[in-house]
Amino acid sequence: MPADIATQFAVERLLARYVASIDEDRLEEWPNHFAETCRYQIISAENYEQGLPIGVFFADSRGMLRDRVSALRQANVYEPQRYRHLVSSTLILDEADGLVTAQSNYMVVRIMHDGATALFSTGRYLDRISLGGREPLFVEKLVVFDSRRIDTLLAMPL
Amino acid sequence: MRNTLDLAWPREGLTRVPYPLYSRADVYDEERRRIFLGPVWSFLCLEAELANPGDYRASFVGDVPVVVARDLDGSLHAFENRCAHRGALLCFKRGGHGREISCVYHNWTYDLRGNLTGVTFQRGINRKGGMPPDFDRAAHALRRLRVESLAGIVFGTFDEATPPVEAYLGPEITQRIRRVMRKPVKVLGYNSQILPNNWKIYVENNKDSYHASLLHAFFTTFRVNRLSQEGGIIVDDSGGHHVSYSKRATDKPSAEYDSADLRAKREDYRLADPSILAGTDEFGDGITLQILTVFPAFVVQQIQNSLAVRQIVPRGVGETELLWTYLGYADDDAAMLTIRQKQSNLVGPGGYISMEDGAVGGFIQRALPGAEDDASIVQMGGNGVGSQDTRATETAVRGFWQVYRRHMGI
Numbered sequence: 001m002p003a004d005i006a007t008q009f010a011v012e013r014l015l016a017r018y019v020a021s022i023d024e025d026r027l028e029e030w031p032n033h034f035a036e037t038c039r040y041q042i043i044s045a046e047n048y049e050q051g052l053p054i055g056v057f058f059a060d061s062r063g064m065l066r067d068r069v070s071a072l073r074q075a076n077v078y079e080p081q082r083y084r085h086l087v088s089s090t091l092i093l094d095e096a097d098g099l100v101t102a103q104s105n106y107m108v109v110r111i112m113h114d115g116a117t118a119l120f121s122t123g124r125y126l127d128r129i130s131l132g133g134r135e136p137l138f139v140e141k142l143v144v145f146d147s148r149r150i151d152t153l154l155a156m157p158l
Numbered sequence: 159m160r161n162t163l164d165l166a167w168p169r170e171g172l173t174r175v176p177y178p179l180y181s182r183a184d185v186y187d188e189e190r191r192r193i194f195l196g197p198v199w200s201f202l203c204l205e206a207e208l209a210n211p212g213d214y215r216a217s218f219v220g221d222v223p224v225v226v227a228r229d230l231d232g233s234l235h236a237f238e239n240r241c242a243h244r245g246a247l248l249c250f251k252r253g254g255h256g257r258e259i260s261c262v263y264h265n266w267t268y269d270l271r272g273n274l275t276g277v278t279f280q281r282g283i284n285r286k287g288g289m290p291p292d293f294d295r296a297a298h299a300l301r302r303l304r305v306e307s308l309a310g311i312v313f314g315t316f317d318e319a320t321p322p323v324e325a326y327l328g329p330e331i332t333q334r335i336r337r338v339m340r341k342p343v344k345v346l347g348y349n350s351q352i353l354p355n356n357w358k359i360y361v362e363n364n365k366d367s368y369h370a371s372l373l374h375a376f377f378t379t380f381r382v383n384r385l386s387q388e389g390g391i392i393v394d395d396s397g398g399h400h401v402s403y404s405k406r407a408t409d410k411p412s413a414e415y416d417s418a419d420l421r422a423k424r425e426d427y428r429l430a431d432p433s434i435l436a437g438t439d440e441f442g443d444g445i446t447l448q449i450l451t452v453f454p455a456f457v458v459q460q461i462q463n464s465l466a467v468r469q470i471v472p473r474g475v476g477e478t479e480l481l482w483t484y485l486g487y488a489d490d491d492a493a494m495l496t497i498r499q500k501q502s503n504l505v506g507p508g509g510y511i512s513m514e515d516g517a518v519g520g521f522i523q524r525a526l527p528g529a530e531d532d533a534s535i536v537q538m539g540g541n542g543v544g545s546q547d548t549r550a551t552e553t554a555v556r557g558f559w560q561v562y563r564r565h566m567g568i
Contacts, residue, residue: 056508063431067429070427076513077373077513152353
């Protein structure tokens with residue numbers, strides 16, 4: 001397989017596994033797609049474009065991601081809900097020394113327990129992915145959401 | 159004021175809140191007229207958001223659109239965000255910068271104090287059309303608000319009779335605002351959260367210290383916040399403003415907590431990465447939580463090193479937009495910024511100790527049908543309004559309704 005196609009495939013497969021862990025309620029597996037030291041942030045496009053450092057969620061370790069899952073499972077109260085992610089238009093922007101920079105579009109539909117189904121979030125994934133290890137891992141994942149408005153609350157990761 | 163609403167308050171007084179107040183459209187309209195356009199101070203923006211002469215921003219007083227501006231001489235002004243001509247929004251973006259603001263519809267222009275400075279083709283074209291000769295631009299200035307800044311927070315009021323901000327707030331609330339705004343701030347981020355409930359439910363939620371450690375299990379689990387911690391409630395003399403505060407490491411064993419079957423009590427839960435709780439006592443007073451409300455719809459928050467202001471914007475009788483503005487100090491170093499980034503996970507639309515507030519208001523709103531003749535119970539901590547040295551109380555909620563009833567004449 002040509003190298004650029006192999007990279008595209010590896011990135012898209014990581015993205016597919018990532019969103020499946022969320023959509024299929026295997027949240028405990030979600031942090032496994034990140035390097036031990038990593039950066040994950042959910043932030044509005046408005047804040048991101050102004051260079052503002054605070055968004056909706058910030059983590060700089062896999063442990064913080066595990067804590068998010070623990071809190072959702074054990075501490076936080078929110079109505080039962082599921083997401084359906086659609087990820088598309090993945091572009092490989094750069095690849096050097098086993099580190100890939102990629103961006104993708106995402107769309108998340110939120111399905112509440114009573115059946116109410118609504119478009120919850122759209123935006124971009126701005127990813128830096130390490131291909132050097134046994135499995136590709138996110139070293140950095142910025143979820144830059146398009147709308148500044150969040151309906152009711154954001155519990156599960158995007 | 160005369161009661162123009164067909165709504166009788168329960169004979170129990172402030173310990174009961176009639177449910178129709180959260181669902182009736184006529185109440186919502188009357189609140190705009192009597193409260194938001196009346197003798198109250200509303201948050202408009204931060205001075206840090208109007209750093210330079212010529213800066214202006216769109217904001218809201220209740221759901222009334224306003225513009226707040228820093229004029230070329232540095233003074234602050236605010237006026238309705240509605241062209242005098244046909245009523246279009248003047249500033250339909252977040253804000254801008256310039257010597258004047260013009261309406262896109264017919265290009266009428268205003269200075270940064272809301273004076274009408276230009277009417278396009280006022281004298282017509284080729285001496286045809288145009289305004290009558292007696293049209294007086296000076297008579298068509300935008301409705302102005304009085305503006306006052308307290309420690310970098312810009313407040314506005316439509317009413318000439320509103321007392322000055324510090325007198326409105328009282329000394330204790332003023333001092334607690336100055337405590338957070340103790341030096342120049344910078345904005346670290348914004349979020350907007352759409353709450354599926356009436357605006358007053360979210361205001362009450364902020365004044366309700368009783369729920370904090372019961373609904374928000376994250377804090378309790380780590381013993382950051384239990385009602386048995388040292389702390390209390392300060393309610394100003396009017397009743398409309400409050401501060402709830404607590405100190406860390408003052409938790410005493412409590413038989414009530416140990417015997418209560420609390421969902422929030424999970425002693426075995428530990429963080430994999432506890433750096434989120436590794437803050438500093440930057441105020442030097444040991445207070446790790448201070449939630450402050452200003453009547454009618456403004457919140458100043460300090461939760462450890464997470465600082466924010468929350469503007470509550472009614473969006474119809476059953477919907478509210480909560481605008482979060484996260485703050486740091488202008489002289490924060492990189493390490494402090496990381497602390498604030500991590501602790502921002504505690505609050506906001508996805509916050510560990512705030513996400514439930516986005517949902518619980520909707521639980522009340524959705525249960526309103528059938529409650530038309532009923533009222534909620536607000537009796538923790540007694541029947542009165544006033545400061546208390548416990549947070550197992552609803553005194554500040556009663557204070558809100560005391561002031562609300564005075565404004566609404568009910």
